[in-house]
Amino acid sequence: MRTKDKLSHFIHRIRSYQAIFLLIILTGSYQASAQATRSRVDQLSDEEVQNFYQRAQASGLSEAQIEQAAMSQGYTLDDIAKMRKRIATIRSQITRPSSQTSTDKQTGRTLPYDLSRRTDSTTMRRDTSKKLRVFGASLFENANLSFEPNLRIATPRNYVVGPDDEIKIDISGASTGGFELKVSPDGTVKIPDLAPIFVSGLTFEQAEQRIIDRLRKGGYQGLGTAGSGTTANITLTNIRSIRVTLVGEVVRPGTYTISSLGSAFNALYLAGGPNPETGSFRKINVIRGNRVVRTIDLYDYILRADQRDNIQLRDQDVIRVADYEAHVELTGQIRRPAIFEVLPGETLKTVLGFAGGFADDAYRAAITLRRNTSRERRILTITEEQLGTFVPQGGDKYEIGKILERYENRIQVAGAVMRPGDYSLEPGLETVRQLINRADGLRKDAFTNRASIIRERPDMDKENLSFDLGKLMRGEIADIPLIRQDSLTVLSIRDLREEYYVTIEGAVNHPDTIEFVTNMSVADLIAQAGGFQEGAKPNLIEVARRIRQDSSGMRATKLEIYRFAINRNLQITSMKSDSSISAEFRLQPFDIVYVRTSPNYTTQQQVYIYGEVMQPGNYSIFSREERISDVIKRAGGLKPQAYILGAQFKRKGEIIANDLSEVLTNSGSEENLLLRDQDTLYIPQRSEIVSVQGGVLNPSSVSYKVDYKFDDYISEAGGFTDNARKSKAYVVYPNGRKDRTHQFLFFSSRPKVYPGSTVIVPFKPLDNNKLSAAERIGILSLLTTVSIALVNILLR
Incomplete structure (x- = not known):
């Protein structure tokens, strides 16, 4: 296999040289004129070099023949080197994707273009399940941690030079x-x-x-x-590429092309790292020339950032990931729960170090172990003293528990002491008196007649122990010993009564209910309420007090009432109804103080009149008897173009139907209403429009005509619709009044229509209970059947 690779590589190199030198021969005559001043190779464009390179690929000349022909044309070795470099650059741009190009601008060092790349499917294979994971498996899942060589480093002095460098x-x-x-x-x-x-x-x-x-x-x-x-x-x-092979328990075994500066971790990353299910993270052998040159333990890098095992690889190196020897699981209260690989000779203490040690709330006294036997499982308990000598076995599952939510020496004190809280049961702090002294003593509001201890019994039930705290602190009774988990409660006198407060109402700036303070006077309470309002009546102040004293019989009165006269300097000037009340009168809890308002005091009230009046604007109501006609006079009267029938009087935003013409002719009329604050009176100009709405064919607004009657305006709107209630039609006048159609037997009288009026014709209500034709036929058939049955019965 290796011989074949070298042979194919050599043939590829020969073809490259053929292309270079054939390019030189073909361009010899073309560039002859520029030899003296500039290199022939520099004068060629990239397109020409690419074109001649393609023609050179088809030649069958050997490298020696091409070199000899180039030398005969007068080319130097420098020209040949330049041509090689230009062809290599063009080839890399054509055949190499931009994402695979890695060049350092400072050193000019370039990675080979044919390097192996990790596939996306490998990069993204992240286990999102909640099951326990093998420690170290996530190292090779991080796409930002590829261990690629840094091109900016100086060339290592022990770097082995090879072909293509x-x-x-x-x-x-x-x-x-x-x-x-x-x-x-x-x-x-x-x-x-x-x-x-x-x-x-x-x-x-x-x-x-x-x-x-x-x-x-x-x-x-x-x-x-x-x-x-x-x-x-x-x-x-420019550095060369090398080929390394990864075998054994890796995610993607195979042969990978990496940079000659690449390291063992770089190759492992390309292969996806050791297989978490079967591979070892601690026995990874780098084999060179059938000899193991380094055994890698990834735990050294993960836990201590030790990169001594990340050695530089050489061509034809083999990385073998062995099977793991033993896996153990650590769960519970540790910092890194995971599945850890254990080598021979390592103890449980070493494995706990891999997991980062115990969590802060871990129960360290005993660790539960579930171990596989040849037939079933068994449980072992490992004490903290055995951690340094206990040797784990494959398949062990260790569970570290959590400490109990209990205290072995806690006692508590709460309530009316200076420093309530938790304390430790220790020599010198073993009794109730010692605990109170340690808490800096009792507060002044402490209720000393009774205190209680809540104690935990042996069966975990609670029991209450009550005693006279005052006598205990004075030494009149024996001190009470405390035990673990005792909780002492000292009540405050405020805990045994209602919350005390006083209330002030009426003509003060800030009426409120405030906390009762002993020795508070009525003047003090008024001052806290912000003082008197402008309309307050200081000479009429009442205090309502609850009756506390018990009596043998029922009293007719429910409260005690006290009355004061206080000036605006908050001094009691006189007493009323009770001469026994002195200037030293003090409030008691739950008292309610009332400050009355002067009967003649009131804030300014005003009405607003606008429209066709001489002087529109806001007018204050100066008399309780002031009426509409009065404010019109104060406004200078009406303008000539005022439309009296359209005047609108509003109170709280609502139109009050009112006939202003009668008000102006007869001031004693009932239409002449008394004015109230924020009333509004609007006097419009004459309107020339009449609006028709409701059950007409064409609801619209039409111009007012003197000779038109009610039905004429209905006709202007297209007449009544089929569902119009003609007898219920009515008119809304601009002043808010309404007038309806009057019906007597077969005669009806329609209301008059004035300018600005609105004619409204209601619709007939929908008859949702009307029977359909089918329902009427069904009822008729039923009645017929019942009638025939009755006739038959009578004939019998």
């Missing part, structure tokens, strides 16, 4: 020159006017020294020696 030589100093050499299939590089130099199989350092020695002998005296003034810089530009 390109070496660049720059000579500077006393002598100058430059060469770009490609290692031939036979392993040599050819410098013009010098014999071929064999470099294949040498390290880059050895090849560099051999080339410098040959250049020194070929005319570059003192090259590379101290004090000569001539130096040579030899670099590796």
Whole structure:
């Protein structure tokens, strides 16, 4: 297999040379005129080079014949090297996709175009199931971690040179020159006017020294020696590809083409990595020349970022992934639950290290192990002391539990102490008095007549222990020993009563219910409420108080009422109804304070009049008896074009039907309403439109005509529809009033129509209960049948 690959590679190289030299021969005559000033190769366009390359591919000349013909035409070795480079560039652009091109702009180093690529199906094979995964399997699923070689690194000194590598030589100093050499299939590089130099199989350092020695002998005296003034810089530009084979338990075994700078991890990534089901992540052998040169343990890289095993590969290397020896599962309270591979001699402590160790809440005293036997399973318990000596076996399943939500030495204190919370049961903190002292003592509001301990009994039930805390703290009774999980509760006096508050209502700026404070006066409460409103009546303040004292009989009164006179400086000036009340009167819990409003105080109220009046605008209501006619007079009266019948009076946005003409002629009329705040009066101009709506054929608006009556406007709208209720037609006048059709026997009188009116004809209601023809026939048939049956019965 290897001989065949080399032979085909050699034939490919011969054909490449044929193309190069035939191109030179065919262009010899075409470029003769420019030899003196410019190289012949530089004058050819890419299209011409491609065209001649295609013609050269069809030639049957050997490499020696093409080279001899080129030399006879006067071409130099430098011309031949330039032509090789241009043809190689054009071929790479034609045959290589852009996504496979990788060139470093600083070094000019280019990866080979024929490298193997990982398929998308391999890259995306991510296991999304919730089952436990093999540790390390995700390493080769990350598309951003391909381990491709970095082209910017300096050429490794131990890099082994081989065919297709390109070496660049720059000579500077006393002598100058430059060469770009490609290692031939036979392993040599050819410098013009010098014999071929064999470099294949040498390290880059050895090849560099051999080339410098040959250049020194070929005319570059003192090259590379101290004090000569001539130096040579030899670099590796375009690098070759190598083929490596991956066998064993890998996801995609096979032969892969990688860069000669490629590493073992790079090849493993291309093959998808070890098979998680069967492959080993810790016994990966790199075989070179039928000899294992390195055994890779991927755990070293995953856990410690150790890349010593990521060695550089060589052509025909074989990477073999062995079967795993033992898998064990770790689940529960560890940092990385997974399936881990265990090598001989490793202990459970080592495996726990692979998993990142115990989680913070792990139960470490005992680990549950489920182990396979030859016939069934068995359970083992491993203590924390056995971790360093216990040796796992394949198929073991370790489960790390979680610590209990319990405390081995906790006692608690809550309620009216200075520092409630959890404390540890320890020497010096074993009794109730010691616990209260550790909590910085009792608060001043503590209820000392009774405290309680909630204790956990041996059967996990709870029991309550009550005692007199005051006597215990004074030493009048014995101190109470505490045990684990005891919880002491000290009540506050506020816990044993309602929440105290007082309320203030009425003419204050911020009426509210606030928390009761001892020694609060009525003036204090008014101040907290923002003080009196402008309309407050300070000389009439009432306090309503609950009756607390018990009595042997029922009282007629439910509350106690206290009345005060307070000036606006919040000072009590006099008492009313109770001379026993002093200036030191203090509020009690649940008192309600009422601040009354002065009967003559009111805020400004106004009405708005606009339209055809002399002075439209807002007008304040200065009297409780002010009416519509009064505000019209204050507005200067009506303009000549005012339409009195269309005047609209609104209250709270709603039109109040009103006849303004009667208001103006008779101020004592009931139509002359009293004004209220935010009332609105609109006096329009005469409208020339009458609107007809409802059950007519053409609802529309028509012009008003003096000689038209109700039915005339109906005719203007096309007449009644079939479902119109003619007897219920009515007119809505612009001032909000309405007038309907009046019916007496067979006579009806229609309402009058004025300008701006709306004629409305209602529709007949839908008769949803009307029987259909089929239903009427069914009922008639039933009645006929029943009638015949009754006749027959009577005739008998």
